Amino acid sequence: MTDRKHSLTRRDFLRGGTGLTLATAAGLSALSSSSEGASTRSRSKVVLVRDRNALNEDGTPNAAVLPRMLDDAVTALMSDAATAPSGNGDPAAAWKKLIRPDDVVGIKTNVWRFLRTPLPLEAAIERRLIDAGVARDRIGIDDRGVRRNPLFRRATALVNIRPMRTHHWSGVGSLIKNYIMFHPEPPRWHEDSCANLAGLWDMPEIRGKTRLNILVMLTPLFHSKGPHNFQASYTWPYRGLLVGVDPVAVDATGLRILEAKRREFFGKDMPFPIPPKHIRVAQDRFGLGIADPARIDLEVIGWKDGLLIQPRARIGMGSRQGAVNTCVK
């Protein structure tokens, strides 16, 4: 049982910093408070790629544009700023830095009926894996069936992709959370706003296998409502992808964008009804990656209108990928 005298309260958040509102404290901006453990880590790089034409006129994903966006992002992510300008490299070569030809690769997607991972993106990942030398029969795509999927059971590498959205239990549906289907009892992770979701990443099926994380920000859901937690009016055409090897850094960046959108939409700081604390906890308690925005190097490529987030000064990344649970070959 929790010692209530040490319960985290609204007043703790108010006490946390000058002018720190609950909205930001309970959500993303709490990520700014570096923990002792995380402060010893290096930095993480995240690439945000956006394209005005990422969506068709009817709002559906543009299959002609998305593969190029993914290529640009992965190339930028894997480039060494000291030697090559981002976005101008060879995408196949970039993928080869992530994946070996003898890998068995599971693409962990998300098929939530209202906002699923776009099929053209799944196809683009598969194409690039094949280009990197992985045989077609060594690539699998799955979501809710990963535990039963023979390919995922023998996977040596994972590519993690999902759209970001608000979520009833965890505040936001994140890359960290996307692996919950690997667990035989997903509800076991619901306690305390799903705070300990990063613990999933220590499961043998997952640990050390994730090579790339892609947070789909084409039409993110920034607010939830109703029994299905979905209403089209709470999505907006952001037309972006966030890509990184550090899932925590990518999630933290996506969360900043959702927070900014909520401020814009509601005209004030609007707390997530369920605080998305699992992202901060992933850094502070599990050391899965970096959530502190000050230590995330965000590179932005493409369309800048309505960006909602400011990239930080770009410095050479090279060998300084910060995620501890990723394996870059």
Added chain:
Amino acid sequence: MSGRSLTTMLLPEVHGWRPAEPDGIYTADTLFDYIDGAAEVYRSFNVRRAVGRRYSRPGQPDILADVFDMGSPADAYGAYHHDIREGEDAGCGQDSEYLSGALSFWKDRYFVSIIPFDETPESEMAVRTLAAAIDQAIPQEGAPPDMVALLPEDGRLERSTRYFHNHHCLNAYYYLADDNLLALGPDTDGVLGQYEAPGGRFFLAIFRYPTAAGSQEALQSFSEVYLPDADVQGTARTENGAWAAAAVAGRHVVGVFEAPSRETAVNAIAGTRDMIENREDTRDD
């Protein structure tokens, strides 16, 4: 009403939309299969049964129509008001909202939600027609939670009232603490409203316990953690310069949060306690 009976509220066809698959019929125990995590909200409001039907029409977005039998009008009210309601009145049931294609309402013991996957002129017509048919199929109205009447009306913002049972819901409306400091649960009721006052807005909550002893214990555990610096009237200035206060009134605990002044907090508590003591049996039963 059984799950099968709930399906009779749903039109077999509406403006070219037809059922795309067999209806989903759920109980409190199986609702997770349908709406995943959100099921916990409806379970907290004592949902009995639910039916969900997905309608399809070529070239148009699918439409999901759900009817939840919440067991009582009070819990149907709570389920409906769980979400912020900022859309237009749809003219259905006892309170309703139409917002960007989606329509929700409550009537008697039923909470109804109709959601299109996207919004088109045709889908709006279908959604409204579906809602009207369900509304007609529910023969009578029900009373809102009696606790709502305990909330002062003066200054209460329209559509700010919430009714709930547990601290998860309270935190969704107004975050107080990670832990359940007020010992809320299935046996307790709570209402929350937001008020306009000189100097700013504030929240007022009332929590009702089975016994007066229960309310006393809840106030004590809450005050120890949240208001350890409270004065003799139970008020404290919080770190953002606003005022919070809590007090007992029989089986109830009254709380005020974010008040712009100490006077506002004290007056709100006193006025609400008077209201409760005038309306409620405050014996320790």
